[in-house]
Amino acid sequence: METTDAFAGLECVACGAVADVEAATHRCPECGGHLDPRYDYDAVSLDRDELASRPFDSLWRYEEVLPFPREAAVTTNEGATPxxxxxxxxxxxxxxxxxxxxxxxxxxxxTADRGQTVAVTAANLHGASDVALPSTGNGGQSAAAYAGRAGLESHVFLPARSGFTNKAMVNVHGGDMNVVGGRYADAVRAFEEAMAEYDGDGGGENDDGEEWYSLAPFETPxxxxxxxxxxxxxxxxxxxxxxxxxxxxxxxxxxxxxxxxxxxxxxxxxxxxxxxxxxxxxxxxxxxxxxxxxxxxxxxxxxxxxxxxxxxxxxxxxxxxxxxxxxxxxxxxxxxxxxxxxxxxxxxxxxxxxxxxxxxxxxxxxxxxxxxxxxxxxxxxxxxxxxxxxxxxxxxxxxxxxxxxxxx
Ligand SMILES: [Zn+2]
Known part of the structure; x- marks a missing residue:
């Protein structure tokens, strides 16, 4: 898996264990806590002059402090906003x-595009076929867009009250849209039920052999x-x-x-x-x-x-x-x-x-x-x-x- 030089794995915010990004995709294998990318900051070669010499064209211009290099990114030049x-x-x-x-x-x-470009890049590098998430709206639209670009299937759970643009664009990007009656908590519940069926790590590939990779906030580091x-x-x-x-x-x-x-x-x-x-x-x-x-x-x-x-x-x-x-x-x-x-x-x-x-x-x-x-x-x-x-x-x-x- 292609990673940047200073990237030093995923650290559990609960127990401090450090997991290898090849093996851990989401939660801490030791205790189930949230994971957080870590770096060897002494090995980061990034200073003001170096940044000034780069075009202000995408958040991937900060690749030294991201886990994956720009050349491996699923990107549509997000970030670099005015x-x-x-x-x-x-x-x-x-x-x-x-x-x-x-x-x-x-x-x-x-702004969700900033998170999804990195999270979908990770999903792609982890070999995922399908990504899934609950969303209040914009995160789901963004995930569908990046999944489309990476050639992954996306499964988006939005509450019925989400905006029309979000719902329409999940469809337009080719996502599998699940509109859930009620509010965000109901969408989260529906997502979790579906994940239990499709999550390989949870022991349950479904009959189609499909595994879903979560893009839920904090669930993916x-x-x-x-x-x-x-x-x-x-x-x-x-x-x-x-x-x-x-x-x-x-x-x-x-x-x-x-x-x-x-x-x-x-x-x-x-x-x-x-x-x-x-x-x-x-x-x-x-x-x-x-x-x-x-x-x-x-x-x-x-x-x-x-x-x-x-x-x-x-x-x-x-x-x-x-x-x-x-x-x-x-x-x-x-x-x-x-x-x-x-x-x-x-x-x-x-x-x-x-x-x-x-x-x-x-x-x-x-x-x-x-x-x-x-x-x-x-x-x-x-x-x-x-x-x-x-x-x-x-x-x-x-x-x-x-x-x-x-x-x-
Ligand atoms: Zn832990």
Missing amino acids: LIDCPTLADELGVERVLLKDDGRNPTGA FRREGQKTLGYELVEQLEWTVPDAVVVPTGSGVELAGLYKAATELLELGLVDETPALYAAQAAGCAPITEAFEAGRDAHEPVEYPDTICGDIEVPDPAASTHVLEAIRETDGGAISTDDHEILESAVTVAQHEGLEVAPSPAAAVSGAWELAERGAFDGDETVVLLNTATGNKEADVLRSHLMGQGV
Whole structure:
């Protein structure tokens, strides 16, 4: 299996055992914990000048800190998205600078492409024939796209409430789409039942001899790994300065966990000497991370009746909440939730004042930043980055009906 020079295997976040990537594909063989790619950072030859000499064309330009080399990647030049100044928002928030990291400009219009390019590359190198995942929407669309490119079958479990674009595009990419009645937790259940039948590691190839390879967040170690490139891009785009705060729309937390890993690696590699404060932004109708943060707990309690228009971040039982909570506490960040009305208003404000298209779920980062400003979290001289995880035109219908509800 083709791996990069400094890649040193998969370390279990629970017991610390290190597994060989040839043998372990998902969870720790010793204890079943989540696995995390490890590197010998002394062997990483990556500095500012070297990066400056490379075109800003894809997240695979950071291949030295990814498990697999660019030449082995299943890629459509994802990442390398623009970081855009939002002067009106900066005025409104009362800070020096607000920048939108516009990950809606990825190949399938979502930040999920960063994780899926690495995870589907791993699946391909592991010899998978089929990939499968539950998704709130964008992750599933992205997985279907990359699976199509790699010539793999994809099985996507979406809740009925997922956006039309997500469902349509899973089909268009040739994926096997399973629309599950109910919400995300129901899609996860349906996925787990299907995996039990099709998972070779679980002892049960089905009658067709088919084995499914999971692309569920954190279940595969490689989605967070791809998301981590966001952190590298941010500091490089800011000419190696570290933003004061990054506000991240948060469902499963895979983006936030990736940014935290990037922050620790950038320090380790000596590329920067600070970390940004990381903030999780959630919708009030489903905010298990915010609730755990405010209560001072190390893990979330599942939300029994999630209810938000922000379907892409409606994750009531995020599997890696301890890791996400550690990330926001260790960086002196925090968690914030705002209600659907404020979130949709923020999406419209960004569209009208800055000309940028932010989907309803990532708009939680905008309204969250607003709320942080109102609570006095900023002094006035900060650079604040808001992560846009999906383009507004994926859910133009939701934004439009919000306007119509306002009588516009
Ligand atoms: Zn373990």
